[in-house]
Amino acid sequence: MASDLLSIARSGAQTARIALDVTAQNIANASSQGYVRRSVRLEEVSASGGVGRIGDVSLSGVRLDKVVRNADLFRQAEVRRTGADLARADAEVSGLQNIESAIEQTGVYPAIVNFEGALQQLASDPVDPSLRAAAIEDTRTLTRTLNIASSSLDAVGDGLRFDAADDVAQVNLLAGELGRVNLRLARAADASSDQTSLLDQRDSLLQQLSDHVDVHANINADHTAGVRIGGTAGPQLVNGGDAFPLAMQTAGDGTISFTLDGNPVTPLSGSLVGRGQALDKLADIRTGLDTIAADLITTVNTAQAGGVALDGSAGQPMLSGTGAADIALAFEDGALIATAPAGAGANSRDPANLSALRNALATSDPSGEMDALLFDISSAVQGRSVTREAIATIASTARIALQTQAGVDLDMEAVNLVRFQQAFQASGRVMQVASDLFDTLLGIR
Amino acid sequence: MTLIGTSTSAFYERARQDMTSLRGRAESLQEQLGRGERLRRSSDDPVAASRLRTLNRADRLSDIDETNANRADADLTLTDTALASFADFIIRARELAVQAGNDTMTAEQRASIGTELEQIHGNLVSLANARDSAGHALFGGETPGDAYTLDGGGNAVYIGTATSGELPLGDGQSVTRGLTGPEVLNFDDGGTPTNIMAFVKTLANALQGGVADPAAAARDALPGLSTAIDTVTTGQTLVGSRLAWIELTAERRVDLSELRATEEADIGGTDIASAIARLQETLVVLEASQASFSKLSGLSLFNQLR
Numbered sequence: 001m002a003s004d005l006l007s008i009a010r011s012g013a014q015t016a017r018i019a020l021d022v023t024a025q026n027i028a029n030a031s032s033q034g035y036v037r038r039s040v041r042l043e044e045v046s047a048s049g050g051v052g053r054i055g056d057v058s059l060s061g062v063r064l065d066k067v068v069r070n071a072d073l074f075r076q077a078e079v080r081r082t083g084a085d086l087a088r089a090d091a092e093v094s095g096l097q098n099i100e101s102a103i104e105q106t107g108v109y110p111a112i113v114n115f116e117g118a119l120q121q122l123a124s125d126p127v128d129p130s131l132r133a134a135a136i137e138d139t140r141t142l143t144r145t146l147n148i149a150s151s152s153l154d155a156v157g158d159g160l161r162f163d164a165a166d167d168v169a170q171v172n173l174l175a176g177e178l179g180r181v182n183l184r185l186a187r188a189a190d191a192s193s194d195q196t197s198l199l200d201q202r203d204s205l206l207q208q209l210s211d212h213v214d215v216h217a218n219i220n221a222d223h224t225a226g227v228r229i230g231g232t233a234g235p236q237l238v239n240g241g242d243a244f245p246l247a248m249q250t251a252g253d254g255t256i257s258f259t260l261d262g263n264p265v266t267p268l269s270g271s272l273v274g275r276g277q278a279l280d281k282l283a284d285i286r287t288g289l290d291t292i293a294a295d296l297i298t299t300v301n302t303a304q305a306g307g308v309a310l311d312g313s314a315g316q317p318m319l320s321g322t323g324a325a326d327i328a329l330a331f332e333d334g335a336l337i338a339t340a341p342a343g344a345g346a347n348s349r350d351p352a353n354l355s356a357l358r359n360a361l362a363t364s365d366p367s368g369e370m371d372a373l374l375f376d377i378s379s380a381v382q383g384r385s386v387t388r389e390a391i392a393t394i395a396s397t398a399r400i401a402l403q404t405q406a407g408v409d410l411d412m413e414a415v416n417l418v419r420f421q422q423a424f425q426a427s428g429r430v431m432q433v434a435s436d437l438f439d440t441l442l443g444i445r
Numbered sequence: 446m447t448l449i450g451t452s453t454s455a456f457y458e459r460a461r462q463d464m465t466s467l468r469g470r471a472e473s474l475q476e477q478l479g480r481g482e483r484l485r486r487s488s489d490d491p492v493a494a495s496r497l498r499t500l501n502r503a504d505r506l507s508d509i510d511e512t513n514a515n516r517a518d519a520d521l522t523l524t525d526t527a528l529a530s531f532a533d534f535i536i537r538a539r540e541l542a543v544q545a546g547n548d549t550m551t552a553e554q555r556a557s558i559g560t561e562l563e564q565i566h567g568n569l570v571s572l573a574n575a576r577d578s579a580g581h582a583l584f585g586g587e588t589p590g591d592a593y594t595l596d597g598g599g600n601a602v603y604i605g606t607a608t609s610g611e612l613p614l615g616d617g618q619s620v621t622r623g624l625t626g627p628e629v630l631n632f633d634d635g636g637t638p639t640n641i642m643a644f645v646k647t648l649a650n651a652l653q654g655g656v657a658d659p660a661a662a663a664r665d666a667l668p669g670l671s672t673a674i675d676t677v678t679t680g681q682t683l684v685g686s687r688l689a690w691i692e693l694t695a696e697r698r699v700d701l702s703e704l705r706a707t708e709e710a711d712i713g714g715t716d717i718a719s720a721i722a723r724l725q726e727t728l729v730v731l732e733a734s735q736a737s738f739s740k741l742s743g744l745s746l747f748n749q750l751r
Contacts (some may be wrong), residue, residue, distance in 0.1 A: 030453050030454065031453070031454055031457075037452070050614075079733060097486075097488070100486060100487060100488055101486070104486065104487055109498055109502075110505075113501070113502045113505050113506070114505070116502075116506065117505055117506055117509045120506060120509045120510070120513070120613070121509050121512060121513065123513070123612070123613060124512070124513040124516050124517075124612055125516070125579045125581075127581075127589065128579060266488075345589075346589070347589035347591060348587070349581065349587040349588070349592075349610065350587050350606075350610070351610060367502055368611050371495055371498050372497065374487055374494070374495070374498070375487075375491050375492075375494075375495045377487075377488075378486070378487030378488040378491040378494060378495075379488070379491035379492075380488075381487075381488035382488045382489070382491055385488065396458075396462055399458070400455045400458060400459060403454050403455035403458060404451055404452050404455045405452075406452070407452025407453065407454040407455050408452055408453055408454065409451065409452045409453055410453045410745060410746070410747065411653075411735070411745065411746040413748060414745070414746035414747050415746065418750065
């Protein structure tokens with residue numbers, strides 16, 4: 001079998017056209033999300049000589065061997081892993097910041113200080129009705145701010161659980177989508193453009209999944225992806241075309257846990273975990289705030305019980321409720337504050353019981369407790385923010401590393417454009433030569 | 446061939462990240478300058494924020510201490526004025542006793558001196574029931590009503606409490622906010638405990654003919670009146686030293702509040718000079734990266750291919 005100059009040139013022109021198409025596709029998708037740069041791998045077509053034809057020149061031009069997707073599985077896995085870490089840190093920090101705002105900006109601490117101040121002022125003249133009224137109003141402000149702080153914490157918790165539920169829905173949606181992509185991948189022809197775009201979809205879905213939950217993907221020989229969550233030995237979320245449902249459970253204290261296909265699972269990173277961690281902290285802070293409120297109720301009511309009101313009657317409980325959510329003022333009349341000790345008559349100016357209340361408050365130290373609570377949450381926010389910055393740097397480095405390798409470099413594509421254009425023109429020239437040769441042979445007379 | 450280079454999207458991503466972080470830093474510095482405070486929320490610096498909270502609390506409570514101290518100061522000043530009036534009346538009573546002790550006086554003249562002493566007795570009783578700044582009995586300790594009441598015989602009887610209350614002045618210091626009637630008005634007349642009101646009343650009765658020798662009674666009353674003046678003067682000294690104590694704690698409070706203000710400024714205030722310098726630095730870097738970004742992004746091979 002001999003070579004055919006014209007068909008060699010045809011194959012050259014054809015592959016140059018394909019290469020130009022791929023280059024154009026790269027340029028068009030330079031900023032597409034999840035697009036991986038393609039390149040063409042060309043291969044020579046030639047036959048080795050057969051029986052009796054050893055030494056024959058048998059050249060048939062070039063063919064497109066493969067459209068290569070320049071994706072590095074390791075770098076993609078790194079992007080997913082670091083991205084999941086970052087999503088976790090982001091969700092946790094923003095949740096913690098909301099908790100911090102809820103108890104700092106409601107002004108519980110200044111309200112406690114004002115309450116202490118009102119009692120201190122009342123000591124200067126315990127029978128003064130205006131000072132008594134001021135003490136009542138400052139106590140009311142304190143109970144209301146505690147109520148507001150409590151409901152703000154509720155709102156933060158609701159928001160976090162809503163977001164977590166949305167995360168779970170997203171995970172299930174993406175897992176289902178990945179299952180369908182897996183099915184189509186298993187049927188797609190190797191190296192076809194159909195397959196490459198499915199692979200892009202697969203990687204993009206894996207990356208989106210990793211925003212919500214930690215993804216441990218293993219890529220099978222048929223390019224389908226199996227996904228495990230909660231570590232490499234964790235249960236399977238996606239296996240071939242099957243996606244297993246992830247579900248969220250809310251405990252009584254507002255913290256959340258997850259099951260995969262009915263079995264408990266503990267995700268390691270992703271925004272789901274971040275929200276879970278923020279909810280854990282929220283439960284702590286709520287307990288702290290409730291303890292402060294409960295201590296306040298006990299301290300104030302115990303002191304009230306030990307004294308007599310302005311009219312000489314035994315002191316009534318001043319605060320009702322059991323925690324920050326339901327703490328309330330039990331009476332509105334300033335005259336009922338028991339400043340005088342038991343046994344003192346009506347209108348007594350003896351501040352002994354008020355002093356006892358102030359001493360008890362100094363011992364239980366609600367302002368100190370509140371300060372400690374604020375310090376707890378704010379140092380948590382600060383510490384996590386520092387960690388978040390570090391994780392963000394790592395994640396962005398991983399993302400840039402992947403893009404450097406998998407992304408489109410327009411300069412490079414410009415060079416390819418020129419190169420394949422020249423290759424096309426050169427193949428055209430070869431056809432011209434073949435035609436000239438044919439004419440030469442025909443022209444023999 | 447391995448590509449060592451940069452993909453277009455990576456270049457834009459990097460530039461975007463760098464410029465965003467620079468802009469964020471510049472904005473945070475600008476905010477610090479605009480607010481004059483370094484901390485926006487506790488988590489910016491938890492330790493400093495906790496310290497600031499404690500300082501603010503101390504400020505707030507110190508303000509109330511000041512109000513209380515002012516009240517104690519007012520009460521003690523009123524006590525001081527009342528004691529000066531007591532002293533004036535007792536001195537007048539002593540002058541009258543000296544006059545009445547003169548044997549040249551007629552019985553009528555002594556009787557009229559006795560009448561004036563009766564008036565003085567009335568004045569002393571009403572003075573002993575003087576009110577403090579809040580309308581309570583100045584010399585009644587912690588009693589809700591009057592300090593003295595008149596019994597059937599017209600004698601002043603103390604019905605207040607045994608002690609005056611203490612008022613906290615902050616930092617664990619406190620001051621006794623007044624003097625009780627017995628503390629300044631009771632004295633020993635030659636071994637017999639009495640009080641100035643009863644003493645003057647007895648003298649008035651004596652001069653009006655209650656005893657056989659009114660002149661001798663007037664002369665005998667002189668040492669008792671001197672002791673009464675001494676007691677009142679001692680009371681004034683006590684009040685003076687308490688006022689001085691209040692002043693001392695007030696000075697200490699001012700010193701402490703200045704210290705707190707300095708610490709608050711150190712911890713929570715913006716260091717204007719360094720913040721401006723850092724802002725300038727950040728802006729220069731930001732401008733440079735913006736300029737280099739626009740140069741680099743304009744540098745495409747496509748522009749060169751014709």
